[in-house]
Amino acid sequence: MTDDGVRPARVRMLHLGAGAFFRAHTAVFTEDAHAGEPAGERWGIAAVAHSSPAVARALRARDGRYGLLELGGGTARGRVVGAVREAHVAAEEPAAVRARLADPEVTVVTVTVTEAGYHHDPVTRRLRAHDPDLQADLAGDPHRTAVGLLVAGLGDRAAAGAPGLSVLVCDNVDDGGPLLAGLVAEFCARTGRGALADWVAEHVRFPTTVVDRIVPAPDERARARVREHLGWADEASVVTETHRQWVITDDLVAPRPAWERAGALLVPDAAPWARAKLRLVNAPHTALALLGGLRGHTTVAGAMADDELAAAVTALLDEELVPTVPAVPRLDPVATARSSLARFADPALAHPLAQIAADTSLKIGPRLLAPALELRRAGRAPTGIGAVLGAWVYALRHATDLPRDPHARRLVAAATTDDPVRAVLGLEDLVPAELGHDRAFLALVTEAHDRLVTDGTPREDTSWT
Structure with missing residues (x-):
């Protein structure tokens, strides 16, 4: 055409x-x-x-x-x-x-x-x-x-x-x-x-x-x-x-x-559609960007070809994101989640992870922190979201050539303290205080961060470029 x-x-x-x-x-x-x-x-x-x-x-x-x-x-x-x-x-x-x-x-x-x-x-x-x-x-x-x-x-x-x-x-x-x-x-x-x-x-x-x-x-x-x-x-x-x-x-x-x-x-009201899309499309995109960068991947399709990573993102959708999606007329959250994964896996587009990981501090709120807060209020442990945030803090502390972020200097300074997870999630203009002071949630993120430190999975020269 x-x-x-x-x-x-x-x-x-x-x-x-x-x-x-x-x-x-x-x-x-x-x-x-x-x-x-x-x-x-x-x-x-x-x-x-x-x-x-x-x-x-x-x-x-x-x-x-x-x-x-x-x-x-x-x-x-x-x-x-x-x-x-x-x-x-x-x-x-x-x-x-x-x-x-x-x-x-x-x-x-x-x-x-x-x-x-x-x-x-x-x-x-x-x-x-x-x-x-x-x-x-x-x-x-x-x-x-x-x-x-x-x-x-x-x-x-x-x-x-x-x-x-x-x-x-x-x-x-x-x-x-x-x-x-x-x-x-x-x-x-x-x-x-x-x-x-x-x-x-x-x-x-x-x-x-x-x-x-x-x-x-x-x-x-x-x-x-x-x-x-x-x-x-x-x-x-x-x-x-x-x-x-x-x-x-x-x-x-x-x-x-x-x-x-x-x-x-x-x-009549697109707000529920917006929250659904942020959780069913943008949140797993961010998860792939942060987790995939640490595993040496540079594109979305490349990250989805990593069976272990694809399984982790699928579990994140099924167990923590789909259950928090508001009811939306004519939208099936399970089908939308599966469609998102299929789109991500298509190698036709060489979509750089660095593009998605840019401005993470401004993106994680509606994509990951909001559903995490809802799950915590329901007494649930959002381990998948915790793993993504742990990877983010790890990257801020260790990775080279981080994607752009308007708060990069503050974030890196917080991530290089003795308690990086508490310091990063304690930035109350970026993370809701209720979540940043939630001891159980901080423990989840810290466990994920420390596991990356000890298991040797990330490359020390990790770069998204």
Whole structure:
């Protein structure tokens, strides 16, 4: 399947975070929602990279078009995606981005800035006010964070008398819509913009959404595969799996693309779907990344080919994650867990463990700590989760070339104390105090950590790169 040549006539949607996931998921859903319709009915997207000019430059080089290759189950489908009409770099063009946020023609904003991009405390779900980028934003221009840029643009929109809009968080964060709404309100309060906070509360909606598609970070090999399959060359090409999902709380305040025509689900409340996905897809992904890195694996499929590791992750799902998944209409947690494992095992995508292990301190909350806390309150011992956290602490103490993490310095310092597990899990802005002070849980994690120290399984030169 290839681009039909019909491009959207105008920009009606803005996306913050023009990375590979956006190009393989949100932009594709948006294009497919109005496939076959005339240009005037299609939704053009202004894609905004945070600080990397390379992404914007690559998109501009092909007038927003880029190649997409979907792999899985021995099949390959290629196409050219043409939904992107503009590409900007927020750090270089904040005025242009703010102008689009204030544009009355733009009624939808989608966001993929990763967990770290919200500059928040994962325990309190409030702004991490001492973060230097956030401090700069709170002091005024330039806008270095997504929250600061969004507040500035919404302020321009309110001042211009433009209509409201819908802001959709498309990152793997628990109940992302209310999270971003709260961060925007807090930013307004900290900058004395109470009137803007009131306008946002009345005119802007932040519906929770759930996104699911495996998209490895593109590299030259991925781009070469797109060229070989499509005969199309560009630096913004992405390779992804055939599976895709988007679940959206049906609480949008303004016109939007007809995403349901492309397979998206509009539901009364997507929050239970989000928790289910975080536990059935993202949690085992994190387990594979942390445990697999210590066993010398570099890709998800490689880790799944390790029978002992695959058995451990399967047991983690069956015994500790599936039982904590909330009831969700039309979702079978056991079947979803099995589907996740099958997707992980498919060698078609060379998904690096380092990509999944990045920002672990911000990911483990909804993926592993929340179900662990529920199990502890029920009197159960989450040994599988304890093993993953033990591996994390071990890696912080021993491994070389750790994946990036905004709290890396603090974490490594804690992990190199005499009681590394207690020190790491005692960081109360990252780990709920109830869990970090739970002696039985600490003992589980410590046992797993110490077993790694004594059994010689990890390599001393362990690296995720």
